Amino acid sequence: MTTLPPTSARLRRPHVKVRQARRAQRKEQRHLTDQIMQAGAAAAAAAQAAAGLTKAGLTDAELQAWRHDLEARLDHIQQHPEQNLGFIEEQLALAAKEPLRLLAQRAAQAKANATPCQCPACQTGLMNQKYLARRIDSRFGPLVVFRRYGWCRQCETWHFPADHALGLGKNAPASPYLQEMTALLVSKMPPEQAVLVAQRMGLQLSRCTLDREAHRQGLKGESAG
């Protein structure tokens, strides 16, 4: 005979491990909700800050951080007398990247904000306007730019006038400079080599972008030939 406790006693409270697991799950859910709320609030704050931007610049704190970083790099260069000029070039190029990325992002944002939300073809104001962020791969790294878009009744299309003004492709994240570099590189070498050359030049060109450009050039070559 097994001696199980009466059924009512067994059902009254779940096992301690089950209770612990449920508590952990509730805690995790609360944590996730907090995270989502915070991310939502941060995105709303970023959108609001972007919408108010009229001119690119760096804050005093950012300029100071740049200066500190630069001084640390110059010290580092000083501590390596065995290295040649190549090392100095690399260090200094790295020092400039983040401030230039911030400035590029803000200058692009100011340009997007100054672009009227009207149809590039019909020049009429767009309907049902909305605000949306997009990611751009630039020579200084990834940028995020918010821009207005809306519906043109005559063209019956959604238009993003700021993307047009900034020279951005519809479905490709590459900036005009990266578009140009991509086209140049794949006109001279296969995409798998172009990835390595781009990396050495400090450009993050994705294999996907290079493949797509190689394909596009191939199609252009076929139609021309």
Ligand SMILES: [Zn+2]
């Ligand atoms: Zn139109």
